[in-house]
Amino acid sequence: MASWKELIxxxxxxxxxxxxxxxxxxxRDFLVTAQGADRLHATAELxxxxxxxxxxxxxxxxxxxEIEIASRTCTCDDPLYLQLRMQACRLRPVVLASFKGVLENAAEIFEIFSSLDGIDDLHPSRIRINSAYSSLRFMASDFHHRRPGxxxxxxxxxQLPAFQRLMSAKREREALxxxxxYSRLLNITSVKQYRLEDLCFGSLNEMMDAITVSEAAPLLKAAAISELLQHMYDKCDGDRINELETTAIRLFEEEAHSHGAMDVRIRQASRQIKNNFQYLTPAVMEEIRGYFNVYxxxxxxxxxxxxxxxxxxxxPAWMMFDLRLSFTSIAAELSDKTGARFEYLIAQVRLLTNWLVHSAKSSRVIEATHSLDALLEVEDCRWIKGMIANITSQAYGLLGDWKNAHEWAAKAETTWGDYFQEDRAHATLTVLQAKIQKHGGYASLTPPAMKEVMDFAELEVTKHLKDGLFGSASQKMAVIVGEILIPRNDGRRNAWLDRMDECAQSLSATSPDDADTQRARVYSFRGQALLGATADKELEEKRYEYFERATALYMKVKDLLNAACTRHMQALAVYSTFKAQERPSWNSLQRCIELSGIARDAFGTLGNVLMLAEAARMHAFYNFLAWSHGYVDGTTALLALKDADEASAERRDDVSILASFEAVSRKQQFISTSQIQDTYKRALAICKAEGRLTDLWDWIQRAKARSVSDQIGIEAAIPAALRDDxxxxxxxxxxxxxENAVSQQIAQVDPQVRLRLRGTLHQIQARMNEHPLLKPILDLRKSRQVSIDQMRDLGRQIKYRTSIKDVVFVDWVELLGTIWIVALKGDEAPRIVSCQIEADKIAAWKRQWLEAKPGAAPALEDEEYDEDEPEFCLRSIDCLVAPLRDFTSEGDLLVFCPTGVLHSIPLHALWITDQKTAIERNPVIYSASLTTFWQCYRRSELTSSTDFSWNIVGVFEPAPGRQFSPAERTKVYESLTHLAKPPGNNVNTGKAVTSEAFRNKIERSVIFHFHGHCLFDRAVLTDQSLELADGLLPIRSVFEMKLQSPHITLIACDSASQAISAGDEPLGMVTALLCAGAGSVLGTLWPTASRTGRRFSDEFYSDIANQCRAAGQPVMVNLAEALRRTVLALRRRRDTRQPFHWAAFVLHGSCSIALTTIPGSHVGGQESKPS
Structure with a gap:
């Protein structure tokens, strides 16, 4: 075996x-038998x-x-032993992502070593210990606790004295x-912040030059040049750089280095891309990927x-999102291999930032940051902990959730504190924005709120100016000017703009690009300050000049996002001129369209979906104005409106990964506040005015209940024919x-890993979107509104599978305050007809007859007239369905899609002809939108392939503040037991129906029946919940269930009541169950008697049993027809003949269900039933 001196x-x-x-x-082979100093030397080298x-x-x-082994044989002051211990301290935060105790340990080691006698300045252990200790201290200063200069x-x-003496001693390797x-320290933030004179490029250049002209080995010279090059690109001329790159490549290739020449070529490519991103052609990218494969x-x-x-x-941050995403994912995978947990967290921060740049990805960011935050304590790594909190706050801000944005920004501020003042300034910027938004924006700021905001801003700005953070001070001022002073036309704005100018001047010497950015922002604000409906030519020219200067400066520093924002504001300025003109000018409006189009296209290129949605909306608005003045045709205006709708849809898409309840509610909040409803109204106005009935029908589908269909679409079933192809x-x-494999991984792994996998999934789905067979699947999941051909085809299928004569899809829509019907039947063109009643009158009718004070019954229950008398309350609104008699036939299935207040009206109980209600003449089913109906019907077809059972449950127990009848409880439970008698059906009642039991049963049901209480606050319908044995089951929990397309019947007060927001967006128990996977849900619009519910249930399931016996199995059960016959049976009974008793029952979702399990023959037969 070779000795250590021979091996090294x-x-x-x-x-x-x-x-x-x-x-x-x-x-490693040497270490197997090495002992003593040789073992320590080999360990250090390894x-x-x-x-x-x-x-x-x-x-x-x-x-x-090895330190553990050496501790048993070495003295505590052995230089090599101390060197190994210091090297371990240097690696500990990299591997464990924690600085906890490491600096104290390193300081102790350094003190022991420094006290040793006979160790000169060039001793190898001293060089290694000094290097490791200084690296650790700088790393800690950058990422955990900023150290004094x-x-x-x-x-x-x-370092410099040591280098010079090592070179003199011909110890070139150690000198290198x-x-x-020294080179690596130049990249440290603390070095740049304190401008340490002992660390500069000039000294590094001299050091590397000394090595390259010495007698050092060629590979050492090549390494020196390669290291130097990374600092030269912004400091030296191109010829010098090219010469060094050529030399380094030659040396590496001559010495057969495995990757050295590639390292230099990668730097060359990086430099070229940075100078001009168009250099990154497919051929160049292929070459780079080849290098990656070699690595x-x-x-x-x-x-x-x-x-x-x-x-x-x-x-550039605004280009090639998918490519940058793939790079960040590779970096995260590499950090897994290297075991550098610190590098993993840094890679995660970069990945989160990449997603956050694309504002529609905020929800993905939040999912990951919450998990990452739990992995770290402040004592581990203060900077990363604060960065995670800050990114989370920004993500919540983009979602408009300013409460959470404020909480996380405050957390980041506290974490960074005085240790990282510039980073802390970013956090307090979000705090400032949140303080404004929590009061509802500038328009809602009360004098005390205004004082709170202004005092906070002034305090922060003063602090930043004192600390020399001029950019941070200017950002705070920009928020005050842009979000308060200019919108409120506050006279203080000019003084604040002058202060921003002073900050820009202070930045000129040290950060010229930042200074230009601040100047551009000031110019843009000065232009915005001159917005207003006035026809002053001089003012217009001044405003134009400000915006042009701002745009030029933003383009100079390659800030395309703010350049696009300036064009967007410039369009608004031109629009203000248009409004001020006595005679509308096509030139002004055309310029609005051009400028807003430039902004829209730029935001699309940048991938900033948040701004894209707003720019597209305004571009559509300008086109609508042009149409209304006769400057453009309807086709042009509708195309712009369609672009606005699709941009809005992109904003909604990302929220789908949140918990279902939060996803739906956030989407509904967005629809209510984003003004997208104005886009729909404009499109409908154009379609109606120009007689574009098919386009009118299409836009109605675009406008209705998108949040619900979005959520249902996530689990959309693939049509069998498409699956075969x-x-x-x-x-x-x-x-x-x-895609399926990655999706399963996402469901199984920890949240902090999901973001990387979502990046992989994003790339796979981008390729799927380009494939003609797979794009329709993505469209299904994104719940693109159904087409007219899809609905016609669905109508034909329903007719074929059931005994229904025909299917008529009926939409109600409000146009200029009046309610209209738009109906689609078969291959006929859509029909539109006015109901001759205003929406305000319907709202007044609802308040009078259906709303009641807590504890009181609605007026409808005590109506003194009979249904067939003209004074009966429903007769005054029969006009809502009466037009249907002209283009529907008796026996047609009517699919009702109401709008606004009509969601609360029992439309099926209105007379469609004299003396005949809609439900008497036709089976009726309700749906929030036709897209939702299409999705639910497709889902209900799947139940024939399941072997799930019928589950019957009920909770009818006493509760404080509610009348209770023990006798009725007995009858309810007997009734439920009766329904569950057939083999394979299950019943659970009373205390057995816990939340866990309820979930287990409903998730494995083909039909699920619940009899009990549905509790809610009519003022806050989203608080709706079912009362179970162990407490309340809120709709939030129902959203998280995984149902297998069952039919669900809820015999519970107000179980079908829904909160309806703008865009006909429902949120209630029915919505929760459909989003959780139900195929259809039957419930009640208002409180009904328990006895009526028992009778209804018996009749309803008897009808289903009769359908099953008549058709055999499997069978497509017509739920809408079963409901119709059940309701009419109640209507024939003397004690339930009034509409209050039978009109409450409504069916949502699919009109039918495929069944293989048929209830026992006694249901609906001669066996006695509970009364």
């Missing part, structure tokens, strides 16, 4: 050439090679193991190590990671299988 030249040569695996193997290769955890584990100076002032250590094959993880950072960092296509099948 061989392993160093292998490592110098990038043959790390071979070097590691020889060193950990150096592993670290250079990129295996940080292996290096750290090796050190820990003087302390950091003392940590580096040994010192120079590389992987030679197991050079550190060089691979550096290459990823260089290429990814050279691509995919199986036959190898590429489509492979992509589909890849």
């Amino acid at each position: 030249p061989e392993t160093q040569h292998l490592s110098d050439r990038g043959n790390y695996d071979a070097a590691v193997a020889k060193l 950990t150096t090679v592993l670290r250079d290769q990129g295996y940080w955890k292996d290096a750290f584990d090796t050190l820990e193991q 003087q302390e950091l100076r003392s940590a580096v002032n040994w 190590d010192v120079a590389i250590h 992987e094959s030679v197991n050079a993880l550190s060089a691979y990671g550096t290459a990823i950072q260089l290429i990814s960092g050279s691509i 995919i199986i036959q296509d190898s590429e489509a099948k492979s992509l589909s299988e890849q």
